[in-house]
Amino acid sequence: MSHIAIQTTVSIAACVLSLAATCFAWQQIEISRTHNRLTVKPMLQLVPQLKGPGGRNGLYLTNTGLGPAIIKEFTVESGRGVFSGLGPDRWAEALSAARLKADCFATGWPRTETPIKAGDELSLLRLTSAENSAPCFAELVKLVGGEGVTTIIRYESVYDEPQDLRSGSKVPTPAINALYRMVMQK
Structure with missing residues (x-):
């Protein structure tokens, strides 16, 4: 595998992980908002x-x-x-x-x-x-x-x-x- 292919694969993996982390964080924010509403x-x-x-x-x-x-x-x-x-x-x-x-x-x-x-x-x-x-x-x-x-x-x-x-x-x-x-x- 060439050096450029490895960099591309690592970049794509980093983007996918960043996107997954963003989705997870968004879900946690929504859960927190729902919890805050229910507590009052x-x-x-x-x-x-x-x-x-x-x-x-x-x-x-x-x-x-x-x-x-x-x-x-x-x-x-x-x-x-x-x-x-x-x-x-x-x-x-x-x-x-x-x-x-x-x-x-x-x-x-x-x-x-x-x-x-x-x-x-x-x-x-x-x-x-x-x-x-x-x-x-x-x-x-x-x-x-x-x-x-x-x-x-x-x-x-x-x-x-x-x-x-x-x-x-x-x-x-x-x-x-x-x-x-x-x-x-x-």
Whole structure:
């Protein structure tokens, strides 16, 4: 083999190895980007609570993910209406459309760009200080045992990746169903 042929072979091998190393590095960068996004991915859940007098009673929005969630859109569907927007509280209208007494609940309607840190929760609806009164507890039973409300939430991660949550307040357990039937018979 001539000296020029050996140099050409070595040059081609070096180019192939360089190209392979570049491809491998690119793949590692993509894996790292995916990992970084997943380590700060939020995961919102709507959590209805019916613990009874003295316990947690209401509708809570919880971030069980690893990063903050930034709420971009918030909608409540209830009964005969759809109530959307960020800012002014619209729970009184939504609860009225669901045939529930709004004065039994302390409300929290998200504002523009509301952040929810990982592990935190936002109280959307909870029984007021009158929670020991039977009529208000009955309203909560109607919320979590009947048709209740459905929330549609669009939120983003810190990487501006949109996610959607559509969840209802109904808790379909035999105990809640029995309690709901008792409340509705009164």
